[in-house]
Amino acid sequence: xxxxxxxxxxxxxxxxxxxxxxxxxxxxxxxxxxxxxxxxxxxxxxxxxxxxxxxxxxx
Numbered sequence: 799x800x801x802x803x804x805x806x807x808x809x810x811x812x813x814x815x816x817x818x819x820x821x822x823x824x825x826x827x828x829x830x831x832x833x834x835x836x837x838x839x840x841x842x843x844x845x846x847x848x849x850x851x852x853x854x855x856x857x
Contacts, residue, residue, distance in 0.1 A: 805833065805840040814843075815850075825849065 806814060812822035826832055826841040829849030833840045 804843055806843060807838075807840060811841050811843070811846070815846075 803810075808819055808823050808826070811826065812819040815822060817825075822841075826846055829846050831842045831845035831849065833842060
């Protein structure tokens, strides 16, 4: 994790990973890293980063 937080909201996560919020939301959903408590939505950074590693290019 970049900043030591395990869970972030969409806006904070998008800033952490330098991407637009809609892209972060879609990737978090694809990674199945979403936790929803009533109207609060959190993204598990551990799961998100594992998913992000699947896009790594070995060149």
